[in-house]
Amino acid sequence: MPSMIAMQLDAPGGRLHRVERAIPRPGAGEMLVEVAACGVCRTDLHVLDGEIPARYPIVPGHEIVGHVREIGPGVEGFAPGDRVGIPWLGHTCGVCPYCRSHRENLCDHPEFTGATRDGGYATHVVADAHYCFALPDGYSDVEAAPLLCAGLIGWRALRLAGEGRRIGLYGFGAAAHILAQVAVWQGREVYAFTKEGDEKGQDFARSLGCVWAGASTEPSPEQLDAALIFAPVGALVPAALKSVGKGGRVVCAGIYMTDIPSFSYADLWEERHILSVANLTREDGTSFFAMVEQAGVRTVTESFALEDANAALAKLRSGDLIGAAVLVPGKGG
Numbered sequence: 534m535p536s537m538i539a540m541q542l543d544a545p546g547g548r549l550h551r552v553e554r555a556i557p558r559p560g561a562g563e564m565l566v567e568v569a570a571c572g573v574c575r576t577d578l579h580v581l582d583g584e585i586p587a588r589y590p591i592v593p594g595h596e597i598v599g600h601v602r603e604i605g606p607g608v609e610g611f612a613p614g615d616r617v618g619i620p621w622l623g624h625t626c627g628v629c630p631y632c633r634s635h636r637e638n639l640c641d642h643p644e645f646t647g648a649t650r651d652g653g654y655a656t657h658v659v660a661d662a663h664y665c666f667a668l669p670d671g672y673s674d675v676e677a678a679p680l681l682c683a684g685l686i687g688w689r690a691l692r693l694a695g696e697g698r699r700i701g702l703y704g705f706g707a708a709a710h711i712l713a714q715v716a717v718w719q720g721r722e723v724y725a726f727t728k729e730g731d732e733k734g735q736d737f738a739r740s741l742g743c744v745w746a747g748a749s750t751e752p753s754p755e756q757l758d759a760a761l762i763f764a765p766v767g768a769l770v771p772a773a774l775k776s777v778g779k780g781g782r783v784v785c786a787g788i789y790m791t792d793i794p795s796f797s798y799a800d801l802w803e804e805r806h807i808l809s810v811a812n813l814t815r816e817d818g819t820s821f822f823a824m825v826e827q828a829g830v831r832t833v834t835e836s837f838a839l840e841d842a843n844a845a846l847a848k849l850r851s852g853d854l855i856g857a858a859v860l861v862p863g864k865g866g
């Protein structure tokens with residue numbers, strides 16, 4: 534029986550270990566995909582640490598680029614050989630009040646790739662075809678991988694930030710490096726806030742067109758219309774709130790954040806908003822992929838062998854990564 538390799542997490546707080554198992558067959562509406570590249574997202578660290586709901590044992594990974602190898606009964610629109618992207622949103626129920634009101638990102642009975650169903654830290658994965666995307670041709674497999682979460686959940690966050698001209702990005706990792714390029718292309722001024730002393734990160738932000746880059750402990754040099762927070766640091770919420778003007782929005786774009794310290798009502802007054810972004814809808818994906826090539830977005834990546842997933846996660850955790858880490862099955866380690 535043909536077998537596959539996966540990097541599996543048995544319980545929160547552990548390390549991933551290599552497992553070999555039979556290649557699964559796709560069920561009705563599903564596809565078997567051979568993984569070409571899988572991005573490493575901060576959410577994977579939260580799964581690793583048990584900070585968000587997940588099923589264990591689990592194979593993480595929800596920024597998957599691969600090729601269809603087998604389609605199950607009833608799949609339309611895809612054929613063996615097609616290149617597809619598999620995102621975080623793995624399945625929705627279709628019948629709950631959220632699904633029925635174009636808010637499937639808030640579904641009451643969702644499945645999430647790499648959290649409640651096995652993901653792409655593997656050579657093969659089975660996905661629900663309804664939640665897979667065709668990908669723009671201008672990106673290699675590795676370049677496309679970070680678009681699947683950092684890109685499209687970041688895109689959802691940017692849209693929720695409104696039309697304001699001055700945008701602050703707090704935490705300049707995989708998501709911000711993509712969204713900065715989109716926002717600059719849209720004609721906005723982008724201000725990048727990094728960890729104090731992260732000069733490499735600040736140079737990187739300026740190289741992508743940000744008009745200013747500095748420490749998140751500094752006040753913004755200009756009043757912002759909106760701030761997007763990608764770092765999982767609750768203290769950034771009141772800090773960002775002080776930097777946005779009247780009616781400004783502070784969008785928390787991560788799935789997990791440490792507690793938010795208390796702040797004065799005066800900082801929220803004058804119709805400032807704080808909101809979170811949860812998951813994605815398929816429309817976020819289609820609108821993002823329709824725009825991203827035109828916007829000239831390039832991703833900056835560092836590739837790791839699949840078996841080096843623990844090293845990739847450690848590098849993300851340490852903050853030493855520029856751009857996005859991507860796992861590549863078959864890459865020499």
Ligand SMILES: [Zn+2]
Binds near residue numbers: 626
């Ligand atoms: Zn639902």
Ligand SMILES: [Zn+2]
Binds near residue numbers: 574576621683
């Ligand atoms: Zn993610």
